[in-house]
Amino acid sequence: MFKDRIRSPELEGKVMTAQEAVAFFKDGMNVGMSGFTRAGDCKVMPRALAERAQTEQLKLNVVTGASLGNDSDGMMAEAGVLARRSPFQVDSVLRRHINEGKVLFTDQHLSLTVEHMRSGNLPAIDIAVIEAVAITETGAIVPTTSVGNSASFAQQAKQIIVELNLSMPVEMEGLHDIYVPEARPNRQPIELTDVDQRIGTTAIQVDPSRIVGIVVTDALDSPSSVLPPDEETQAIAGHIIEFLKGEVDAGRMSQSLLPLQVGIGTIANAVTYGLLDSPFTDLKMYSEVLQDSAIAMLDSGQLSFASASSLTLSAPKMAKFLEGLDSYRDKLVLRPQEISNHPELVRRLGIIAINTALEFDIYGNVNSTHVCGTHMMNGIGGSGDFARNAHLSIFVSKSVAKDGAISSVVPMASHVDHCEHDVAVLVSEWGLADLRGLAPRERARVIIEKCAHPDYRPALLDYVERASERGGHTPHILEEALSWHVRFQQQGTMKQEQFQTQELATA
Amino acid sequence: MFKDRIRSPELEGKVMTAQEAVAFFKDGMNVGMSGFTRAGDCKVMPRALAERAQTEQLKLNVVTGASLGNDSDGMMAEAGVLARRSPFQVDSVLRRHINEGKVLFTDQHLSLTVEHMRSGNLPAIDIAVIEAVAITETGAIVPTTSVGNSASFAQQAKQIIVELNLSMPVEMEGLHDIYVPEARPNRQPIELTDVDQRIGTTAIQVDPSRIVGIVVTDALDSPSSVLPPDEETQAIAGHIIEFLKGEVDAGRMSQSLLPLQVGIGTIANAVTYGLLDSPFTDLKMYSEVLQDSAIAMLDSGQLSFASASSLTLSAPKMAKFLEGLDSYRDKLVLRPQEISNHPELVRRLGIIAINTALEFDIYGNVNSTHVCGTHMMNGIGGSGDFARNAHLSIFVSKSVAKDGAISSVVPMASHVDHCEHDVAVLVSEWGLADLRGLAPRERARVIIEKCAHPDYRPALLDYVERASERGGHTPHILEEALSWHVRFQQQGTMKQEQFQTQELATA
Structure with missing residues (x-):
């Protein structure tokens, strides 16, 4: 037997x-x-x-x-x-x-x-x-x-x-x-x-x-629950690809980029799918998880090798993968997560790390875990292993959640998993904020302009202007800093009446 | 010439x-x-x-x-x-x-x-x-x-x-x-x-x-401005030495410990001086800066080797060091800060990292840089290079500042440089909080009991109890979370009238 x-x-x-x-x-x-x-x-x-x-x-x-x-x-x-x-x-x-x-x-x-x-x-x-x-x-x-x-x-x-x-x-x-x-x-x-x-x-x-x-x-893995790309996740992918093209044009990397790490989830999967339409060739992944998109890129030949700790695929993609197992044998390796995520290797290889944020603030601090600062969603996962030592640490999020009632860009993150020091680039469907070398006051302007939903930009700008009058390297009005989250808890929306009017008036 | x-x-x-x-x-x-x-x-x-x-x-x-x-x-x-x-x-x-x-x-x-x-x-x-x-x-x-x-x-x-x-x-x-x-x-x-x-x-x-x-x-370096150890910094040193003795007794390290990194400043210098009276032998430092205390330990023979990126000494200690230069030649090396602080090496060597916090919160998040969340003090320095990958990441602070008007232990850190994931041990003059393996709700109790000044414990406990009723992995009352800092800004103290009374009544 x-x-x-x-x-x-x-x-x-x-x-x-x-x-x-x-x-x-x-x-x-x-x-x-x-x-x-x-x-x-x-x-x-x-x-x-x-x-x-x-x-x-x-x-x-x-x-x-x-x-x-x-x-x-x-x-x-x-x-x-x-x-x-x-x-x-x-x-x-x-x-x-x-x-x-x-x-x-x-x-x-x-x-x-x-x-x-x-x-x-x-x-x-x-x-x-x-x-x-x-x-x-x-x-x-x-x-x-x-x-x-x-x-x-x-x-x-x-x-x-x-x-x-x-x-x-x-x-x-x-x-x-x-x-x-x-x-x-x-x-x-x-x-x-x-x-x-x-x-x-x-x-x-x-x-x-x-x-x-x-x-x-003989029980199977639960199939991946990742949603297919939508207009917004495709826009996020588009911004990242444009940015990476700029990096290639500037001579900071070749057409093969540097090894990619892409976090788990719908946005990250869409970003990888977006790479299928990019001009980059002979790409490599050094990631913790491979999703459907990674297999599609191995199939297209654009990805020449993928290293990870796990394969989390949809049922049809898993069936196809197992069927063609022999053809993937020299293109893929699964490692202990201590090695797939090891800071020694992340730093040495120069990873481009793309991870999902729950929210981020106008100064570039990222919350990956806690809804309204208190309720655990999933966990920090490997994002911190990658972000601190990556060649480029990129965080992505849709600009709003709950039909616009929540802004992913807030005055102050209600919980910090990735401090300002570990975040080089922020991306939403509206644009990409390149924070490299910027001081906090500069970051605030770029993040609001590039990443915040237009409905929330006036209120964020108003906050940063009033906060700046108080001075400080990282200006805040402490009694208001978390008021957006409190308003959501109490009124079901982060939106403020006066800025709704202003937004409509200027639209 | x-x-x-x-x-x-x-x-x-x-x-x-x-x-x-x-x-x-x-x-x-x-x-x-x-x-x-x-x-x-x-x-x-x-x-x-x-x-x-x-x-x-x-x-x-x-x-x-x-x-x-x-x-x-x-x-x-x-x-x-x-x-x-x-x-x-x-x-x-x-x-x-x-x-x-x-x-x-x-x-x-x-x-x-x-x-x-x-x-x-x-x-x-x-x-x-x-x-x-x-x-x-x-x-x-x-x-x-x-x-x-x-x-x-x-x-x-x-x-x-x-x-x-x-x-x-x-x-x-x-x-x-x-x-x-x-x-x-x-x-x-x-x-x-x-x-x-x-x-x-x-x-x-x-x-x-x-x-x-x-x-x-022929201009000289500015001499170190570090203050001599006082009762409180000596108490902090004592708690750390007791803790490390426990680690040796538990078989987790030898009498030579693991390589020590000690941050710049008065508390860190006092901690190193405290090691002079400890039972540990054949110690090694892998640090970014060597202060007077490190030279004293090399002189006593307790420290057998010191690696760092700089020597920041008082004028008399520098004179003595230069006089005996030849005797230090095989006991000391100065490296680029990229190497003294490199995560690859911090992780491999298994550093015991001891750094100073400006404040920390009841869940273990550390602010190293921003006074009241806005005003830059010095900078994060190398603390993040060491804390994330250290064998033990220890942060130290006196429990209060400004004659007791500021508690270094707060409901929510007003700025986060080191997230809860990167902090294993917190120490004040009152005691040492060993946070290894604890969930946030457990950490809160330990941090308040071990590290907070007794004057502030009732108010912190009251906060965590009321916050816990609202639920959450990391309970908070967002509208109050930063109120201690606001009170300090508006009233010149973080203390609350009702808890002053309570504290005196139970004292």
Whole structure:
């Protein structure tokens, strides 16, 4: 049974049901689960843990790569399994539990979670649950559509449960490049100087005796929920491409640009699709997640190589990818998120980083996580890993949300994930603000003019003018700085009556 | 003349007066000046530029390593020489000009300035002014008490003016290790794996034909203005040492700890002095600046090696250092700030980073730069280079300022330089808050209990309780979040009447 999937004879006897495997878990344990942007997540054990929690207390501290799919986070949250959760999530049920203070969520830079575990700053993993297409002759685990934190979880855990996924082809072996930095002190440089370089092994080497259970499944990854490009996301893509053309014309990069990182989500996916119509050739991605658009660009030949930690595709694109798997073998690599997002490599390679903002302020501070400064949306993800050390740190957002009731450009960000020092370019459907080398007072003018929705420009200009009279390197009127968010909370809109009139009068 | 100082015969003829050298500067030029934390700054040309600006328009964009001494920044600001200034400053006159919007200041992570120049994100340097103890046979420039950005400035500038400082011994040659990363793409790893390793040259190699002038001076560095340790800074040092002892006891590091980075200033200097009474041995520093305390620790033998970008000492300590120069030669190295602060190395070496906060909030966000969110104090300096990738990111502050009228612990930071994701430990004279692995709601309790001044604890607890009722991952009452700063601006104190009473009643 599963001869091609469990190639280590000593492990054949470890196949068990999820109900048997769940017995390894004890209340209070630290659990590391595979899964990154809903790709390669363990699918069976979260449900089995939620079921067991119906009859006895089972509170766990669950750490993943990034987001899980298959409603796993929601099920575990509802069942009370999640005492703590880190470093990222996208589940609406879990989100509610986090914002109600029922699940203690720690939002982390995605490259840092296992670094801090390795060094003892965060507790060690008791049990790792890792989805795999196969276990090799030596007991090494071959991941599926993501690597995430799985390699470090498996290295650090006392016990490992493998979810063997029969729906993923065993031919995925060879797509992954597993490299884990040594513990400090005496760590060596990460000797990766090109996006397409391989520096590790194709599977996660572990002592097979720590594999205590193998659970078999054929459940699929949750398909990508990304929306197709619309007029506004296409406009954002257009502004970025024009800007990059200018960079090429200025001699700051070649027609192949520099390696691209594009965040998860609808806008980022649209930006990548936009590159299909660009004059750039022989592009490379060094990103954390590959979406449909990346595969389309590999197919068109415009993208010559893609490195990431996960593949998060729509159902048809995934089917097509798996069908043509052999043709992608030399064009694509999946790495641990510590490596895909490593600041050492981001700085060395000179990444062009494109990430999504929830809101940004007139001085260039970016909020990626907190709605109205308080309610967690998803998490910072890898944006901070990339933004600080990128060659170009670009953040994108539609200029308004909620039918115009929310301006994404505000006087003061209600939460700061990326400080002014880490933001080079801001883009909305209205235009692109190039902030390089500008002082805060200059940034304010450019951001309002280029990125704010015209409905909000007069009020933003009025704010910055009145604030500037008070002086300061970064002028603010503190008693008004967050009033736009308060007005939205109290009146359902950030708009101010007097500026609506003014806007109509001048329109 | 200066045979031991100008060892390249072709350059002997380049000696000139400052008034002659100033003719090379043209209105609108980009000028790179040596100097880092008031060490190794060019001293003659700033004054000469300010003088020339009395009679004709001369507006320059001045980039340095970090802060200049000798009132240079103030003189140039008053004379209208500074159109733009980056990446850091500490001059009270320049500070006023920045906050009045007269000088356009760009506050930057100190490791990134020359990276962005090299890649074209920031304009290239027209003229570099570099202080030196000597120019070698091949025309290479030997810096003085700092390296800062001088190596990259000299490499990139069309013209170089050397300020030859006769008051600094020529025997300083050999203290420096000049290494500049290649332009991207195709950059190689920085092959530095130990604090005491040398990877470069002892002088800045340049094409001697670009050295257009040599100006001779014997002006001294401005001595360090750091205050001696007091009861509160000693208490902060004590908390950190107790915490680090706990880390050693828990097996997370050896008695030699991991390499230390300690920021500039009075508190940081006191923390280092505190280590003199600690049980730790064979310590190493990988820092950006060495203060009196570091030299005292080298003298005591407790510190076995110190790497930094500058030496900022008091006058007596500098005299003693220069006297014993030979004995420090194998215990100390000065590097470019891009290398002393490089995230690749900070992450690899596993730095313990100790930096000063202006204020921090109950959720762990740190403001290092802006008084009341608007007025620039100095700049972010290297704190962000270290904090994000450190093994331990520690921020310190006295719990109150202005005789208690300002609480350094506030509901919401009025400006965020270091987001919650980058802060592991906060310390005041009252105690140490270990935030590792905590969710925001947990952090609030710990920060208030451990770090806030008792006078402010009831009001902070009241805020967090009322905010928590509104829900959210990071609870806030937006209309009150910045009210402490507004109260200070309007009433001269952050204190609230009702909590003063309550505090006295329960005291």
